[in-house]
Amino acid sequence: MKARTSWDVVCTVEDLVPESGVAVWTEDGPVAVFYLPHRLPALFAVSHTDPFTGKNVLARGITGDLKGQPVVASPLYKQHFNLQTGRCLEDEDVAVKTYPVLLDGNNVRVEIPAVNKESAAA
Numbered sequence: 614m615k616a617r618t619s620w621d622v623v624c625t626v627e628d629l630v631p632e633s634g635v636a637v638w639t640e641d642g643p644v645a646v647f648y649l650p651h652r653l654p655a656l657f658a659v660s661h662t663d664p665f666t667g668k669n670v671l672a673r674g675i676t677g678d679l680k681g682q683p684v685v686a687s688p689l690y691k692q693h694f695n696l697q698t699g700r701c702l703e704d705e706d707v708a709v710k711t712y713p714v715l716l717d718g719n720n721v722r723v724e725i726p727a728v729n730k731e732s733a734a735a
């Protein structure tokens with residue numbers, strides 16, 4: 614059994630939109646990559662799927678700052694999700710999945726857990 618993750622290239626720097634998100638498709642499902650140029654680190658990756666509706670919309674949400682936390686507001690019912698922890702600010706029982714993300718030259722890489730690939734293959 615291999616318990617490995619992979620750092621998949623999901624897009625390039627040119628694809629990123631300042632203060633906004635882009636949706637990318639990974640083996641772990643759709644992921645929203647956010648680029649907040651005034652922050653350090655400036656990149657965040659969370660599931661693109663809104664947990665309240667199951668719709669793939671979070672990359673289109675408005676980003677902002679709430680109490681010092683970087684957040685995205687779901688375009689549907691406007692819940693805010695912390696981009697670092699995935700936690701919903703209005704409902705602490707709800708969170709979106711977060712992913713480590715980094716810049717590798719011109720490539721944006723997201724760390725995808727290998728677990729899903731294996732269970733899908735089994």
Ligand code: FES
Nearest residue numbers: 649650651652677
């Ligand atoms: S990161 Fe630029 S205003 Fe929030």
